[in-house]
Amino acid sequence: MQRRRFIQICSTAAAGCAALDLSTLTLPAWAADVPDVPQPPVLLTDAQGAPLKASQLGTREAYVFSYPYASTPAFLIRLQGAAAPAQLSAEGQSYDWPGGVGPDKTLVAYTAICAHQLSYPEKDSSVISYDPKATQVSGKPGMIVCCAHQSVYDPSEGAKVMSGPAPHPLAAIILQHDPQADTLTATGVIGHPMFEHFFKLYRLQLIHTYGAAHFQATAPTKAAAVPLSQYSAYVAHC
Template identity: 40%
Template structure:
């Protein structure tokens, strides 16, 4: 899938006909900024994010779930590679301690994601039989393992592409977090194509392609609030 196809898919059926713009490096696509909030609509503060706990929020579309995790330690930038050989720089952690990270909660292998009933892809803070250790994001569908401290790098296949990262802007003066872009592996258009029928049922005929608003609510992830981890 190429970026021209992604741009075309992103531009179709989107409210306000927003067209993403590439910034900084070829793998980054900017979207309208969205303030991370609590469920009551008030801004999410650093104290609200428990360390090594999986949270989820929709961005940049109402149907594209993302992980938010405070890994508890400063995280430096890292260079990552995609299956096609292209490289990009992961920007590291955000927040007052450079420890907060965000990724699309969609497995790049075969696009598993948290649906309304359960999730095959989860963050495992203490231990994962699949990952053979703690602190990894694992996909139970085919046992791929990703390291959130290294930009979603693939630690164990069959996946060959890292998790798609969400760029966060942190306003230290206000202690606010803003989602502003996606970067890394392009998979949104493929995700829409693969789950079109399911997404239409959940979000409406064109609702699944609607952008998140200028605020997006952060909630506990399904693996924390609704189910036992599957792997």
């Protein structure tokens, strides 16, 4: 289980990883803590279930969809400019973030679970959001801000931490854009997603919402991406 997670990270980083004898690898401490994260292909849809058209996405706020579990929210964001690939690190482990997708390379996605103390968008409220304009805390346009303790992430650079107590970037969701159909499919997670910790911390809450048999279920093959202002009744901005 632990070995598979490490392979996923390596497969997105230097090609040299493929030559490693995986049976001899010693996992770094943080890799040993993460669960065997599923990587299902999930087609993003609108709220009615029709395939989401990437060209119709707005830039005013993030869209929320479930990935890679039905209970783990992720942000889909259309940036105001292209996002180039970047190399990042989490807990001393480096990985390559592939940058934005789509014709203008502006589409990115990240887990919406804060890397500090795992705040996430809920139906009644969200303290984490993307704002195309500068806020009091971010001081820069186009940042993801968690108002719980004021962590700021830059989604144009792999959601690296710009300020605040978050110890590492938000885990990135890999997107594929179909240029013919103009659709988006989530195909994987890279970085340090902390899902196992999330399930432990919010276990009772998630069971209440999704049921004991389903709160750790893998996301279905289609997931609706809904504007955050519709997903959460109240969105904090700071």
